[in-house]
Amino acid sequence: MAQVINKRIILKNYVNGFPKESDMLLNASATIRLNLPEASNAVLVKNLYLSCDPYMQFRMRESKAGSFTPGSPIQGFGVAKVLDSRHSNFKKGDFVWGLTGWEEYSVINTVGFLFKIEHTDVPLSYYTGILGMQGITAYAGFNVICAPKKGEYVFVSAAAGAVGQLVGQFAKLSGCYVVGSAGSKEKVDMLKNKCGFDEAFNYKEEQDLDAALKRYFPNGIDIFFDNVGGKMLEAVLLNMRFSGRITACGMISQYNLEQEEGVRNLYQIIVKGVQIQGLIANNYLHMFPKYMEMIIPLIKQGKICYMEDIAEGLESAPAALVGLFSGRNVGKQVVAVARE
Amino acid sequence: MAQVINKRIILKNYVNGFPKESDMLLNASATIRLNLPEASNAVLVKNLYLSCDPYMQFRMRESKAGSFTPGSPIQGFGVAKVLDSRHSNFKKGDFVWGLTGWEEYSVINTVGFLFKIEHTDVPLSYYTGILGMQGITAYAGFNVICAPKKGEYVFVSAAAGAVGQLVGQFAKLSGCYVVGSAGSKEKVDMLKNKCGFDEAFNYKEEQDLDAALKRYFPNGIDIFFDNVGGKMLEAVLLNMRFSGRITACGMISQYNLEQEEGVRNLYQIIVKGVQIQGLIANNYLHMFPKYMEMIIPLIKQGKICYMEDIAEGLESAPAALVGLFSGRNVGKQVVAVARE
Numbered sequence: 001m002a003q004v005i006n007k008r009i010i011l012k013n014y015v016n017g018f019p020k021e022s023d024m025l026l027n028a029s030a031t032i033r034l035n036l037p038e039a040s041n042a043v044l045v046k047n048l049y050l051s052c053d054p055y056m057q058f059r060m061r062e063s064k065a066g067s068f069t070p071g072s073p074i075q076g077f078g079v080a081k082v083l084d085s086r087h088s089n090f091k092k093g094d095f096v097w098g099l100t101g102w103e104e105y106s107v108i109n110t111v112g113f114l115f116k117i118e119h120t121d122v123p124l125s126y127y128t129g130i131l132g133m134q135g136i137t138a139y140a141g142f143n144v145i146c147a148p149k150k151g152e153y154v155f156v157s158a159a160a161g162a163v164g165q166l167v168g169q170f171a172k173l174s175g176c177y178v179v180g181s182a183g184s185k186e187k188v189d190m191l192k193n194k195c196g197f198d199e200a201f202n203y204k205e206e207q208d209l210d211a212a213l214k215r216y217f218p219n220g221i222d223i224f225f226d227n228v229g230g231k232m233l234e235a236v237l238l239n240m241r242f243s244g245r246i247t248a249c250g251m252i253s254q255y256n257l258e259q260e261e262g263v264r265n266l267y268q269i270i271v272k273g274v275q276i277q278g279l280i281a282n283n284y285l286h287m288f289p290k291y292m293e294m295i296i297p298l299i300k301q302g303k304i305c306y307m308e309d310i311a312e313g314l315e316s317a318p319a320a321l322v323g324l325f326s327g328r329n330v331g332k333q334v335v336a337v338a339r340e
Numbered sequence: 341m342a343q344v345i346n347k348r349i350i351l352k353n354y355v356n357g358f359p360k361e362s363d364m365l366l367n368a369s370a371t372i373r374l375n376l377p378e379a380s381n382a383v384l385v386k387n388l389y390l391s392c393d394p395y396m397q398f399r400m401r402e403s404k405a406g407s408f409t410p411g412s413p414i415q416g417f418g419v420a421k422v423l424d425s426r427h428s429n430f431k432k433g434d435f436v437w438g439l440t441g442w443e444e445y446s447v448i449n450t451v452g453f454l455f456k457i458e459h460t461d462v463p464l465s466y467y468t469g470i471l472g473m474q475g476i477t478a479y480a481g482f483n484v485i486c487a488p489k490k491g492e493y494v495f496v497s498a499a500a501g502a503v504g505q506l507v508g509q510f511a512k513l514s515g516c517y518v519v520g521s522a523g524s525k526e527k528v529d530m531l532k533n534k535c536g537f538d539e540a541f542n543y544k545e546e547q548d549l550d551a552a553l554k555r556y557f558p559n560g561i562d563i564f565f566d567n568v569g570g571k572m573l574e575a576v577l578l579n580m581r582f583s584g585r586i587t588a589c590g591m592i593s594q595y596n597l598e599q600e601e602g603v604r605n606l607y608q609i610i611v612k613g614v615q616i617q618g619l620i621a622n623n624y625l626h627m628f629p630k631y632m633e634m635i636i637p638l639i640k641q642g643k644i645c646y647m648e649d650i651a652e653g654l655e656s657a658p659a660a661l662v663g664l665f666s667g668r669n670v671g672k673q674v675v676a677v678a679r680e
Contacts, residue, residue, distance in 0.1 A: 229606060229607070233606070234602075242620075243623075248606070248609045248610050249610065250610065251606070251607050251610065254607060259604065260604045260605060260606070260607055261602065261604070262574075262601065262602015262603055262604050263602055263603055263604075263606055264600045264601070264602050264603075265600060266569060266573070266588070266591070266600070266603055267591050267594060268618075269588045269616060269618035270588050270589065270590065270591065270618040270619065270620075271618070272618060272620075273617075273618045273619065273620035273623060274617075274618045275615065275617045275618070276609060276615070276616040276617075277613075277614075277615045277616075278608075278609035278610040278611070278612060278613045278615070279610065279613065280582075280610075280612075280613035283583075283613060
């Protein structure tokens with residue numbers, strides 16, 4: 001089979017702080033053969049959907065381990081179709097999700113983080129989010145770690161993000177009262193009108209976060225699912241109830257600072273007997289079967305609203321990734337490289 | 341029976357910040373009858389040992405609930421002998437521990453926090469600490485919340501205090517490696533030579549707490565039992581291992597500040613999947629029988645070192661309490677009002 005052009009998004013150099021579009025470039029000079037040599041254990045895929053995630057900025061920085069390689073394609077989670085396979089777990093025509101490259105075609109040599117998609121009667125792009133890492137993150141971080149009880153008061157920060165919108169809906173399914181914060185009117189409307197949050201507010205319009213929280217939670221907060229950290233966490237600590245639980249999932253307010261802000265009010269942890277648990281989603285991958293059993297029927301019955309923000313074409317990927325850090329996206333940011 | 345003088349330690353006025361001796365006064369003008377009227381549900385006790393605890397400063401401040409009453413005796417945990425009882429749970433001659441007054445004799449009308457002492461063949465003063473609230477605090481905060489495994493690395497701050505010295509020894513009994521920090525050479529020596537800590541250091545002699553922790557824990561910290569908060573917590577967070585556990589028991593570094601210091605490095609909670617649990621000892625009182633089953637034999641066999649700093653006489657109580665906040669005491673600070 002002849003070689004074809006393989007367009008790629010290349011990291012030009014290590015990045016300091018939030019990435020800019022100019023830190024990446026579209027390269028259209030590489031070619032690839034669309035079959036694998038006999039002596040291989042790899043899988044050749046055509047990439048369909050790529051996931052844009054906040055953590056990726058850390059892999060763009062120069063650090064000891066896990067950094068991307070300048071001059072090579074960005075790596076991330078994605079959905080792909082198997083074109084050729086020398087690995088017994090996968091065969092031509094399979095749809096898969098897992099770690100792949102920001103390019104049209106990828107040869108995946110290490111399949112430890114590649115999973116065959118069993119349910120193909122739902123949108124395949126969902127495997128970059130609700131049916132992938134963000135799904136298990138929301139499920140483990142809320143349902144498992146926070147062990148919600150009916151009637152509890154739940155607050156979600158960055159609630160319009162890929163994880164936050166799920167946490168809010170899982171909270172409603174658990175019989176909780178849930179309020180989300182987000183950074184625009186459009187996102188607030190989405191949370192209230194589409195995702196079923198009881199209330200939502202735009203944190204940028206609040207002078208005093210503590211006062212805002214007291215307005216929405218006159219009885220205090222039992223569960224806080226935190227994607228933001230910093231001043232929001234500081235204000236939430238003042239409003240936690242006894243035996244409250246906080247899942248620390250992200251701290252996007254801190255990622256672009258030279259030095260992390262100090263957080264006050266930690267003494268409230270002792271006064272109220274609060275638990276804070278840092279969430280490493282990889283520790284919960286064994287729960288995927290249980291999670292899929294819960295989530296697939298909810299999706300098919302239309303009982304979950306899952307908002308995606310799909311950018312078309314590999315060339316749109318740098319802007320899509322960069323947009324995460326200014327909150328441009330509404331819902332899960334995905335890049336559609338190809339539809340099939 | 342005639343009335344007798346009942347010397348009392350009175351709170352003069354609400355206190356801001358750490359208490360001073362002049363915030364309290366010894367009053368020797370009150371009298372008390374050493375028997376109870378028939379129509380009573382109270383218990384009359386002779387106080388033997390009083391407990392000096394850091395939390396008491398908060399009850400000396402003016403706040404919504406739980407404050408002491410200016411003009412009335414200080415309240416706190418203590419050990420006492422029952423002189424008369426109109427409550428069916430107690431009889432004359434019983435030894436009890438629980439909430440009592442800083443005075444020679446107390447009439448205890450609410451016995452919800454008064455417990456009969458079953459084991460009297462150990463020093464009765466121990467019921468102000470190792471056999472009382474500090475014991476259950478150390479047990480619940482370390483053995484229950486942190487669920488230690490053999491070989492784990494444990495760090496205890498304010499390790500020479502009533503709780504810290506127990507946590508270190510419970511860590512050794514669990515097969516852990518344990519290091520403590522304290523604020524004087526005498527305390528460091530006590531931890532190493534009497535309490536069996538593997539290492540101990542004087543935090544006041546360390547310019548760089550992060551560097552000190554890296555020296556004592558080149559492989560990182562699995563469990564941190566925190567009595568101090570602030571900069572020490574900030575440094576520990578940089579040195580936590582994956583799935584590390586922190587019990588937040590006290591934040592004595594913060595109690596005298598106008599405003600709590602901000603704590604940095606909270607992002608490490610997410611990176612390492614760390615758990616922080618605020619400890620409310622009252623939530624674990626149901627574990628006393630199990631704890632006593634463990635601790636009484638250890639005390640009788642001499643397998644636990646428990647250091648007390650006993651001030652003689654009720655009149656020494658204000659100085660003993662105030663000394664807590666400058667770290668004057670070595671071991672659990674107790675006031676002996678009477679020996680029997």
